[in-house]
Amino acid sequence: MTEVVATNETILVVGGGISGMTAALEAAEAGKKVVLVEKRPYLGGRVTQLYKYFPKLCFPTCGLEINQRRAKMNPNLTILTMAEVTNLAGEAGAYTATVKLSPRYVNDNCTACGDCGNAVETEFDDEYNYGMTKRKGAYLPHVMAYPARYVLDPAIIGTDDADKAKAACKYDAIDLDMQEEEVSFSCGAVIWATGWQPYDAAKIQPYGYDRFANVISSVEFERMADPKGPTGGKLLRPSDGKEARNVAFIQCAGSRDRNHLLHCSRICCMASLKQTTYVTDTWGDDADVSIYYIDIRAIDRFEDFYRNVKSNENVKFIKSKVASITENKENSNPVLNGVDTEGYNRYANEHDLVVLAVGMQPSVDQDSFPVDIVVNREGFIEQSDSNGGVFAAGSASDALDVNRAVQHATGAALRAIQVVNRVAGAEG
Amino acid sequence: MADQKIGAYICKGCGLEDRLDMQQIEMTATRDGKAAVAHQHDMLCSKEGVEMIRNSIESDEITHTVIIACSRRAKVEAFNFDDVAVARANLREGVIWLRPDSDENRETTQEMADDYVRMACAEAKAMHQPSPSGEQDLNKHLLVVGGGVSGMTVALEAAAAGYPVSIVEKSGALGGHVAGLYKRTPQHAAPAGMTNGRNVDLPGAEDTGIEEMIKRVEENADITVHLNSTIAKTSGAPGRFSVDIATESGSTTTENFGAIVQASGFKPYDANQLPEFGYDKSADVVTNMELEALAKAANGGPIKRPSDGKEVTSVAFVQCAGQRSDKEGHLPYCSGFCCTTSIKQALYFKEQNPDCDTTVLYSDLRTPGAAGEDFYRRGQQNEVIFTKGDVSEVATNGDLTVKFKDIILDEDTELVADLVVLATGQVPNSGPDPYAVPLSADDEEAAGDDGTAPEPEENTVTVSVESILNLDYRQGTDLPHLKHGFTDSHFICFPYETRRTGIYAAGPVRRPMDIKQAVDDATGAAMKAIQEVHNAAAGRAAHPRSGDLSFPSFRKEGCTQCKRCTVECPFGAIDEDEEGYPQYNESRCRRCGTCMGACPVRVISFENYSVETVNQQIKNCDIPDEFDEKPRILALACENDAYPALDQAAMSGEELTPWARVIPVRCLGSVNLSWVTDAMNSGYDGVVLMGCQKGDDYQCHFVRGSAMAAERMSKVGDTLSTLNLEPERVVIHEVAITDIKRAPQLINDMAKVVEEIGMSPFKF
Helix, strand or coil, X not given: CCCCCCCCCCEEEECCEHHHHHHHHHHHHCCCCEEEECCCCCCEHHHHHCCCCCCCCCCHHHXXXXXXXXXXXXXXXXXXXXXXXXXXXXXXXXXXXXXXXXCCCEXXXXXXXXXXXXXXXXXXXXXXXXXXXXXXXXXXXXXXCCCCCCEECHHHCXXXXXXXXXXXXXXXXXXXXXXXXXXXEEECEEEECCCEEEXXXXXXXXHCCCCCCCEEEHHHHHHHHXXXXXXXXXXXXXXXXXXXXXXEEEXXXXXXXXXXXXXXXXXXXXXXXXXXXXXXXXXXXXXXXXXXXXXXXXXXXXXXXXXXXXXXXXXXXXXXXXXXXXXXXXXXXEEEEEEECCCCEEEEEECCEEEEEECEEECCCCCCCCCCCCEECCCCECCCHHHCCXXXXXXXXXXXXXXXXXXXXXXXHHHHHHHHHHHHHHHC | CCCCCEEEEEECCCCXXXXXXXXXXXXXXXXXXXXXXXXXXXXXXCHHHHHHHHHHHHHCCCCEEEEEECCCCCCCCCCCCCCCEEEEXXXXXXXXXCCCCCHHHHHHHHHHHHHHHHHHHHHHHHCCCCCCCCCCCCCCXXXXXXXXXXXXXXXXXXXXXXXXEEEECCCCCCCHHHHHCCCECCCCCCECCCCCCCCCCCCCCECCCHHHHHHHHHHCCCEEEECCEEEEEEECCCCCEEEEEEECCCCEEEEEECEEEECCCXXXXXXXXXXXXXXXXXXXXXXXXXXHHHHHHHCCCCCECCCCCCECCEEEEECCCCCCCCCCCCCCCCCCXXXXXXXXXXXXXXXXXXXXXXXXXXXXXXXXXXXXXXXXXHHHHCCCXXXXXXXEEEECCCCEEEEEEECCCCEEEEEEECEEEECCCEEECCCCCCCCCCCCCCCCCCCCCCCCCCCCCCCCCCCCCCCCCCECCCCCCCCCCCHHHCCCCCCCCCCCCCCCCCEEECHHHCCCCCHHHHHHHHHHHHHHHHHHHHXXXXXXXXXXXXXXXXXXXECHHHCCCCCHHHHHCCCCCCEECCCCCEECCHHHCCCCCHHHHHCCCCCEEECCEEHHHHHXXXXXXXXXXXXXXXXXXXXXXXXXXXXXXXXXXXXXXXXXXXXEEEEEECCHHHCCHHHHHHHHXXXXXXXXXXXXXXXXXXXXXXXCHHHHHHHHHCCHHHHHHHCCCCHHHEEXXXXXXXXXXXXXXXXXXXXXXXXXXXXXXXXX
């Protein structure tokens, strides 16, 4: 049984992405006890799936490495992975959290040696690459995954593969009898950092994401650019593996739209400008990028980045909300139809590949949220005194880029500390 | 050192036993490594394995442990022994996973492993268990410079967590620019349950709440406010800052603080630099900040234009006025708050008089997030006109005529308005940049001669040259700037880390922002300041070596007072005492070792990381003689990026030359040139240095460490030529953590170079 030692002076952080990790580490490094609960088998969340950050074009795994090192060394931090908060009862300074732990089927004897992965055969869609590749039924989610422990896919339990995995393990790390468990513990304050999901591009019906192979989402393109990704970092389009040199980005795909997300997701303009550099860096003068946009929101010093991309002659900016996408059946090229509002000219432009800059949908489940909380129309948690000891961090609070999410999460850590310090003061 | 006793603990798991001769490994540890005790275990990281180590440490009175198993990045929690020095010999990721499993490779693989054992034992011997200096106690008192919304937020949030705060405000009142606003933009998006229809009651401008905030500050017993005051001098370090607070009348008080937040805010851009918009010609051309004063005076009634008091019935907003522009004197950046501000101001007119013509002329309307986009929608609902237009001129002959190119209609056109509002930006209120003029180790030397500081930035926005913090530091009076005069950290994932430990920036001095962001930002800065007072008290390092207790010290008798360390420290942590010796200020230090790398006489060291710990590793690698045809390549790899890249290479099945011997370093900036020359002298055939990207978009966690290393290594060619060695034998590369294929390849390339140019003649 998993045991969690916690008191009303403990801070619970829900979500182990960049925001949750930041909040947890900042609080723990200020001497607070923290329990970090993450749904995935590893920490880092969505930033582990990013190839580069804007505007420095540096690598998210670089920051992840530092955060993981901080986590490994901090005795104040308890990490629960494959864990979800199912209930929260009480009030600021005295909550009881209930957490469901899904079986990993691998205990902490695991040395990440990889023998179990080599032994099993059945393959599954790899979530880490948004299903664009396969992974084994015994797997390390990605090469920097922390905790550095393998996971067994629940689908292989009861099959030969499970036995093969167990037989391959020299360290008695595979426990096929592991069951789902539920743990309850006390905490004084809760930081809700459940992050975001890419808006389901298939819902934007006229863009044919589910019909055309060469219409992909921005998060998929990000994996494609990553040397660890499905194409080994080569920009090859899905239909025929052809080099994608003529690439279109469609901004506000599902954002700022009454039929989809009303809000501006803030990150997508910069993300597309960043991804434009993937194309221009790869193909040089042979690159041909078109960005279809409403407003380019390269806020504050990001303007420099926009200016640099704009100065590239191979990058066109077209002020237009694309009306529809069709497909040229002969070559599988997507054809974008719409009106360029600068001068009102109709266009039907053919591209090798179309990237939908999909919006950020908050992962806050309003209906099943365990305590009363103020959530706005878009599903983000608003800051409010009536939220008690629950504080949103990062993109659970608004569409935020990594930098702002980290900033916000650092502040959320302080808000939680205020609560547990009051508890400590009262308990003397 | 007499009582030094080494325990070597050898793991046989993860294939080590299959690939290596474990008896041989043990013998190497005891015979060459002089380990007093050596134990093998089938799975060293298991509970039993760790217990075995613990028992051995106690019963054998072990002072130095050598873990002979996997990478130092793996199983960190298991091999965490607080009371003894720990060195790790990386035989898993570092050897067997990077080498093919075949008979012909067995010998060289074993040699590699044996070397790493020797090296780890040698390293351990030279290591000491770090303990904090105790230079400072817990001082929970925080200083906040600036009494605007950012500064007051820091104070209120810190006080609410139990930390007393003093605010030093230059002016005679709290509130900053927000006190001059009529209203603020909405802080919330539409509530849950509101439909997405077109005529709904979306959140509108709200009361600024500034008076209430000021009252809360004034009434808070934990907050002291010094008005009409400035910082005359700041000395010391986190946990023991000593600050002279000077009042306008000339009196000075000295107080001690644990940490400092600089929330010195912004100055509105000077619209006199925009003659094309007629600001200097017509009283009816106003800035966004000035419009707030007009709205405040009107207090809900009709807003009157300044020239003749006529009620405004038409108003044009010129977005990005003097911003997002590379013209001289303009701001190159976007100030981020002006789009929503213009919407708010247009609504001042519309909600008072729906017939008032309000036109916002913009190039990109920037209203991010949920609240931002809802507010934009509210503007549209209220029939504010948004025109994508490029304003070229505001003519002021009689009526105001705004001339612009309508981008949508693709034509030059104009509109006439009673009032024109220029949406001007924020200029950061930073102190002078300590690196505007390159620092020099020798003040007589020509500036920039040592190449230690970045060139002054082109297109620098003119900022206040008056110091804000008056730091009594070797490297200048204020926080270093990054781009455009802001004190931003430049790190995406660690936004608060400035280059002056324990001093954090918050609000628009850090980057342009609106009120909501400033509040969020200030709360985070307060968090970091609070954390830092605890870190300082415990002697722990701040990011990125969080928790590290080691700090630099120097051997005074060897020091030549050359000042390299005080000048090259990327964090300005080192001062000079009256005699010219370095003063390290442990709590200002980020423990990167750049000083150690800089020291020409090798007198600087950390307890567990020193010229000696690395040198011993270099020396204890076995160098086969020339005729063995087994070259040795030393790779000094940054532990933050290059070393993890090599680990990942191992996990991904990449191959590394068996001639390589990799030593992780804290930062390439910590690499002392002597390591390279000593390695060459002792018969290594090549040296590969792997650090992080330098330059404007640097990825070095210690900002200038990798740049310093590159600078130093540019001179290594001379040394090589005096040794009569080919310059190709030493290379320096920028390696990212994602360079999984490239990192081993770079070392393999050196093996090829050695093959071509031949073995080093320095083998004995």
